[in-house]
Amino acid sequence: MPPRPVTEWPDRPVTRSEIQTDLDPIDAIDPLPLDDTVVGVWGVTQGQIQRRSIPEEVPEAAIVDFVLETPTEYRMYSYVQHDRTTQWVTYEAEEKRTEGGDKFETTLQEYTLLAGDTDISRVE
Numbered sequence: 136m137p138p139r140p141v142t143e144w145p146d147r148p149v150t151r152s153e154i155q156t157d158l159d160p161i162d163a164i165d166p167l168p169l170d171d172t173v174v175g176v177w178g179v180t181q182g183q184i185q186r187r188s189i190p191e192e193v194p195e196a197a198i199v200d201f202v203l204e205t206p207t208e209y210r211m212y213s214y215v216q217h218d219r220t221t222q223w224v225t226y227e228a229e230e231k232r233t234e235g236g237d238k239f240e241t242t243l244q245e246y247t248l249l250a251g252d253t254d255i256s257r258v259e
Contacts, residue, residue, distance in 0.1 A: 138217060138224035143168050146222065148181070148189075148197035148214045160251030167201075175204035175251035177243055184245075189214065189221060202243060204253055207231055209239040 145166045154164050160176045161169045169176070182195030189199060199214040208228045217224050229235035231254075240255050 136227040138213070138215070138226055140217060141212060141223040141225050144212070144223040148193055148199050149178075149201075150194075150197060154178075154198075154249050156250050158250065163250035169203065172205040173203045173251065174206060175253040176249045177202040177204065177246040177253075178249045179246045189216070198249075200246070202239065202246060204251070209236060209243075211239070 149164060149166060153166060154176075156163060160173050161171055163176060178198040179200045180195060181189060181193050181197050181199045184200065193199065193214075197214075201212045203210040203212070208230050210228045211226045212223055213226075214221065214223050229239050243255060
């Protein structure tokens, strides 16, 4: 499934200063409307992945990818060029304990758990 724009998210990347890691994951990132099934919030910065399709003015410390972990699935969100504008998009959710879910767990080795908890065996 192609990415879909997420209109209720901010029109910019999120900064680490906006994340309150000591709060419940649903409340940890004020600009993001998260539902009550989210148990973990993972993120990666522009500096970690060096996405070329993002305007140069996006700071390297800005979080440009999120993965929201629920008890049953992973939901990915990316700040990318889409429909001739830079915006947040979402992709098809991947169920845990499937081939797609296993790929997400491998991807998350490069991400930071920003808030909440995870059932992935590797956590820093």
